[in-house]
Amino acid sequence: xxxxxxxxxxxxxxxxxxxxxxxxxxxxxxxxxxxxxxxxxxxxxxxxxxxxxxxxxxxxxxxxxxxxxxxxxxxxxxxxxxxxxxxxxxxxxxxxxxxxxxxxxxx
Numbered sequence: 001x002x003x004x005x006x007x008x009x010x011x012x013x014x015x016x017x018x019x020x021x022x023x024x025x026x027x028x029x030x031x032x033x034x035x036x037x038x039x040x041x042x043x044x045x046x047x048x049x050x051x052x053x054x055x056x057x058x059x060x061x062x063x064x065x066x067x068x069x070x071x072x073x074x075x076x077x078x079x080x081x082x083x084x085x086x087x088x089x090x091x092x093x094x095x096x097x098x099x100x101x102x103x104x105x106x107x
Contacts, residue, residue, distance in 0.1 A: 022063070023060055026058075026063065026064055027064060027067065029055050029059070030055050030059060033051045033054075034052040034056070037049075037080060037083075037084050038076050038077060038080045039076065039077060039080065040075070040077045045080065047087055048084045052084065053084075053089075056084065056085060057089070061085075061090070064098075065096075065098035068100075068101070070099070070100060072099065073099055073100065073101065078101035081098070081101075091106055
């Protein structure tokens with residue numbers, strides 16, 4: 001039984017580490033491809049590139065949202081994030097929380 005528990009713990013640890021690496025990779029790719037579309041100021045809205053949309057369509061958004069802090073919200077305009085997500089056909093559901101921001105209904 002102890003060996004089984006040890007094996008379970010090792011598998012769980014590997015799964016968490018892989019998930020964290022995936023999330024960090026998504027975060028870095030998002031910064032590289034989408035930063036200019038998602039930063040402040042809120043206006044004008046810029047249509048994102050195909051490369052940015054490709055990132056949005058593959059990224060683990062729930063994982064990325066967990067990492068959104070008040071400090072990051074000073075860099076990322078969440079209104080622009082919502083615009084890019086909608087443009088890339090990956091809209092946030094009404095009421096979804098990303099950091100401290102709650103997404104409103106789609107306009």
